[in-house]
Amino acid sequence: MTDLLTSALDRFGAEIVHVGQFDYGSVFRERRLRREPFLHWAGDPRFANVLAYWDSGDTLFGGTSFFTETVEIDPASMRRNPSEPNAVTVIAELSGEARALMPRQVLRAQLDRAEAMGFKVDAGFEFELIVLDEDASTSRDKGFEGLEKFAPDNKCWSGATANTHAAFIAGMEAEILGHDVSLYALSVELGPGCLEATQAATEGLRAADDAAFLRMAARSYARKQGKTASFMPYLGKEYPGIGGHCTMSLRDKSTGANLFSDPSGQTNDLARKFIAGMMQVVPEAFAMCTSSVNAYRRLAPGSWAPKSLTWAEYPFTVAVRSVPHADPRARLEFRVPPADCNPYLTMALMLGAGLDGIERDLPAPPPAEAAHPDFVPEGAQRFPRDLAEAAGRLAASDHAKRIFGTAFTENFAAACRAEYASLATAVSAEERARYLEG
Structure with a gap:
């Protein structure tokens, strides 16, 4: 060594x-x-x-x-x-x-499983982040309330914002690339101070490593500039909910061919089995990709985040977005995870559930036809409403224990319960304003 x-x-x-x-x-x-x-x-x-x-x-x-x-x-x-x-x-x-409790090892076990089935795995993450015009001291001095916005005039995909703050964005891009992250793009997104960082597809563990280092680099760069880069999924009603979408495809281990590609340009049988596995396992093991108390605020009615496990070709309002293609660009996109998701566990959840669908030859339900994310089709499984419910589902899931191991499943469920308990008695200014004099 x-x-x-x-x-x-x-x-x-x-x-x-x-x-x-x-x-x-x-x-x-x-x-x-x-x-x-x-x-x-x-x-x-x-x-x-x-x-x-x-x-x-x-x-x-x-x-x-x-x-x-x-x-x-x-x-x-x-x-x-x-x-x-x-x-x-x-x-x-x-x-x-x-060893078996740690996120990178949980993902490695699923990648080994994929290889034993004859697959290589390509994946990438797309993170939204909010930049605030506050440093570590000023945010604490204010008690984390009334925080100053960066680019408060930003509109979604605004060329004016991108050009006005080009030096800051280019500097963050350089910092991320300096950590050898496979960054595809860094652009402005929806809401004040909102940026979107997209990874290029990368094989195996490196994809999750890149995602984790991307966020570390963005946070570090912002701090060096006297600002804060936040991946907190929901900062408040003045901000959008922000996500950490995971995109994945399977390749043939021998030939390197993308196995989700199909000459018809439609979602093929293998991809449908992968989706079917996600439909069954993800609602039970949802805590693996959504493990903070705050992340569940992003799932409130009216947000862009889907509320149940649905799939379809192309729309942005389903949980699993299939992007079929005749060439190697065919992929599946898991659009539910929040921006603070653990990349290793999110990727492990998507891959482990998908492989389970392939191994068990599960049929995918029909694609969803709804045009908005709040719609829950008949038969679709709703996601947990808070972290306590998600921890309970995970702890009770035989599928999770079988796929990810009992030791990890029980330990991570305990971590989620502790995370929920840490804020169970917290009271916000909004709650006091609503109920103090009622």
Whole structure:
């Protein structure tokens, strides 16, 4: 392993190594080491196993013993880190007791399953984000209320906004690309300060890695500019709900051909079986892609987010949007996940459910005909209304335990319950205004 890591460091000319992994909240938990100390540490690498039992507030929700667990460094994950000269980032995953609990390993298991079935997996994420004209101190000084907007005059896809703030957008793009993320586009979107970052399709684990590093890079760049890049799904009624859509296709492992492509230009039988698996599993394991309390506010009536598991060719108002094609551009788009979704678990959910549909030869229901996202067709499964309901569904799901493992399913359900409980007694200014004098 040391030789592999030395070769990788040499290719990048690296003298500084940021080594770590993304947790349930998609936070990169790392150590920063100079080259020689890193190679010494790599002889017996370990990291605190609390990462498997931490909620988004760094509070323990589970586990029985806490120690420095062995980790496995993935040399293939090494990428540039533009935050300082001659620096790289590399992922090292817990490899002992907690191995099966961690997001990247949950995804790896589904990718291995796909390969055993003769498939390679291409995927990419599209994230919306809100930029605020606040830094870490000013937002706290204001108690996170009355926050200043960035580009408050923005309209969806506004050329005026894109040109006015071109330097900021170009700078963020450069920061993201500097982390070797496969960025396809960075554009303005709907609402004040809203941008949309789209990844190019990438194979396997790298797709989820890129998604996680994309968000880290956007946040870091905004901070350096005295601003905040937020992926919080719903900031309030003055802002749009923002999503983190996952696009996926399967390729033949031998030939590389896109197996969702069809000469007819329509959704083929394999893609329909994939969709059928999602229809059955996703409503039960929904917490895997929507695991924050706030994300469920994005699913309120009137929003663009679908409220049930539906599919159709092309419309933006269904949960699974099929984009059929005769050439390799054929793909499926999972449009429900919020912008703060865990990319590893979201991709694992979509892939694991889809493969299950293929293995079990499930028939897809007819495509939805409704033109608006609030419509729930007869027979369609509604999504959970809050994180508590989602955690309960996940914990009770035999499909989730069978596909993703009982240990992970139970541990992640516990994490979601703890996340919900952390805000169960929180009261907003809007609630006080409505009920204080009633």
